[in-house]
Amino acid sequence: MTDDNGPGPCHIVIFGATGHLARIKLLPSLFRLHCASRLGDGLAIVAMGRRPWSLDEWLSYLREALEKSGVDVTSEAYASFAQRFEYVEGDLHEAATYQSLFATLSKPRPGVCENIIFYLSIRPEDFMPVVEQLDRAGLNRGHGRHRIVVEKPFGRDLASAEALNRELHQHFDEEQVFRIDHYLGKETVQNLTVLRFANTMIEPIWNRNYIDHVQITVAESDGIGSRAGYFDSSGTLRDMVQNHLLQLVASVAMEPPATLDARDRRDEKVKVFRSIRSLDRQDLREIAVRAQYAAGVVKGEQVPGYLDEDGVPDGSRTETFAALRLYIDNWRWRNVPFYLRTGKRLAAKSSVIALRFRHPPQQLFHETPLENIDSNWITLQLQPDECIEIQLYAKQPGLDLRPRVVRLNTLYRDDEEAGGDAYETLLLDVITGDRSLFIRFDEVEECWRVVEPLLDAWAADDLPMASYAAGSHGPEEADALAHSSEHRWRNDR
Numbered sequence: 221m222t223d224d225n226g227p228g229p230c231h232i233v234i235f236g237a238t239g240h241l242a243r244i245k246l247l248p249s250l251f252r253l254h255c256a257s258r259l260g261d262g263l264a265i266v267a268m269g270r271r272p273w274s275l276d277e278w279l280s281y282l283r284e285a286l287e288k289s290g291v292d293v294t295s296e297a298y299a300s301f302a303q304r305f306e307y308v309e310g311d312l313h314e315a316a317t318y319q320s321l322f323a324t325l326s327k328p329r330p331g332v333c334e335n336i337i338f339y340l341s342i343r344p345e346d347f348m349p350v351v352e353q354l355d356r357a358g359l360n361r362g363h364g365r366h367r368i369v370v371e372k373p374f375g376r377d378l379a380s381a382e383a384l385n386r387e388l389h390q391h392f393d394e395e396q397v398f399r400i401d402h403y404l405g406k407e408t409v410q411n412l413t414v415l416r417f418a419n420t421m422i423e424p425i426w427n428r429n430y431i432d433h434v435q436i437t438v439a440e441s442d443g444i445g446s447r448a449g450y451f452d453s454s455g456t457l458r459d460m461v462q463n464h465l466l467q468l469v470a471s472v473a474m475e476p477p478a479t480l481d482a483r484d485r486r487d488e489k490v491k492v493f494r495s496i497r498s499l500d501r502q503d504l505r506e507i508a509v510r511a512q513y514a515a516g517v518v519k520g521e522q523v524p525g526y527l528d529e530d531g532v533p534d535g536s537r538t539e540t541f542a543a544l545r546l547y548i549d550n551w552r553w554r555n556v557p558f559y560l561r562t563g564k565r566l567a568a569k570s571s572v573i574a575l576r577f578r579h580p581p582q583q584l585f586h587e588t589p590l591e592n593i594d595s596n597w598i599t600l601q602l603q604p605d606e607c608i609e610i611q612l613y614a615k616q617p618g619l620d621l622r623p624r625v626v627r628l629n630t631l632y633r634d635d636e637e638a639g640g641d642a643y644e645t646l647l648l649d650v651i652t653g654d655r656s657l658f659i660r661f662d663e664v665e666e667c668w669r670v671v672e673p674l675l676d677a678w679a680a681d682d683l684p685m686a687s688y689a690a691g692s693h694g695p696e697e698a699d700a701l702a703h704s705s706e707h708r709w710r711n712d713r
């Protein structure tokens with residue numbers, strides 16, 4: 221699965237080292253990997269930033285960022301982690317910045333070699349200018365391996381994604397490009413592969429003959445924070461659905477791959493995306509809902525509505541919630557609704573994939589009418605806790621033969637077990653060259669194809685914008701997506 225000989229020494233160059241993602245995810249993940257001795261001695265990190273800081277100033281920023289992120293920062297661990305860093309100051313658009321970077325990368329460091337990973341944790345519009353500058357400075361070639369990690373969103377739509385890919389390939393070969401979707405590194409998503417393909421009792425029932433519908437909810441209680449600039453020009457459909465939620469759909473729906481290597485897994489995911497029924501313009505009103513949060517109370521705290529958040533333009537029509545009903549037209553899933561919803565400022569942070577099974581065909585338990593028997597469910601929770609639950613019926617103890625719900629539940633990570641963030645897994649994969657959890661470009665293309673009719677209709681403001689109170693489960697309009705009166709969103713998990 222790796223395209224080379226394992227971890228090996230390298231430089232990781234983080235563009236946007238003082239940005240939101242680096243602060244909350246990348247730096248804490250690198251620190252945890254360091255503490256777990258997973259980085260090896262020969263790994264150095266270059267933080268790129270605009271601020272005119274000395275290395276010491278960067279390091280005090282780093283320490284504060286780590287402490288705020290909640291990782292346990294002991295002085296000893298921090299001191300050895302700090303040794304890995306260099307700080308390069310400069311404007312991303314200036315050639316001089318890349319000369320400084322070149323000089324920094326050329327400094328001899330014991331055990332660190334010429335392999336370089338460029339991590340672009342920057343605004344999408346800065347991707348190409350940085351890539352071109354790297355090429356001009358000769359930083360994408362020469363001795364050693366050169367890899368580039370590109371964060372989502374990859375483009376704003378199909379045409380811009382294709383243009384971006386073409387341009388990227390003028391400077392980096394496909395084997396060098398790692399398109400990241402951190403949802404694929406989440407423990408539960410990887411566990412889905414194991415649950416489905418390591419258990420003979422699961423796979424035979426994982427299809428339209430037994431499964432009635434699938435719900436995928438990714439709910440966040442946070443608002444947009446300080447990211448109005450990015451978020452308002454993106455919206456939930458681009459920010460979450462085109463990538464994270466569709467990747468979850470593929471993980472649920474894909475066929476068993478021939479092997480777990482990158483090509484086979486990604487081939488199977490692409491087949492799912494290609495089988496998703498095209499969203500017909502006529503149906504959009506019935507199968508999709510967009511909404512914005514209004515003021516409300518989240519976790520006991522009064523919070524403003526989206527339009528009153530700092531940096532959001534007056535009258536913005538950007539959605540902070542999206543819900544969608546999809547169908548996958550293949551043998552396994554035809555006519556099984558897949559309900560997707562995601563939004564900011566919802567009641568709680570909770571991400572769950574729930575599969576509901578069909579009703580039993582016959583009523584045997586006279587004292588419990590069929591309509592009082594819910595179906596079986598399998599739920600896979602991604603966050604806050606990672607958990608798989610199977611809801612079955614068993615006999616209620618006593619003289620009568622009454623069914624009652626039992627839940628076979630596994631919180632599958634004990635407190636003592638290493639609690640890796642998705643970024644830890646994915647950073648290690650980039651270092652070792654394992655591409656199986658990264659996105660191939662045909663996946664990106666197909667995912668844009670799926671959402672594009674909706675992007676266009678929402679951009680043209682052809683469809684209504686619903687509203688929901690911050691702290692709620694989303695707009696009532698999302699209930700109307702149900703294909704059958706028996707289908708209801710699970711709000712309890």
Ligand code: BG6
Binds near residue numbers: 440459
């Ligand atoms: C990011 C989005 O990709 O995922 C954010 O840009 C979102 O808007 C985040 O908050 C959610 O990730 P997680 O891992 O916290 O569910």
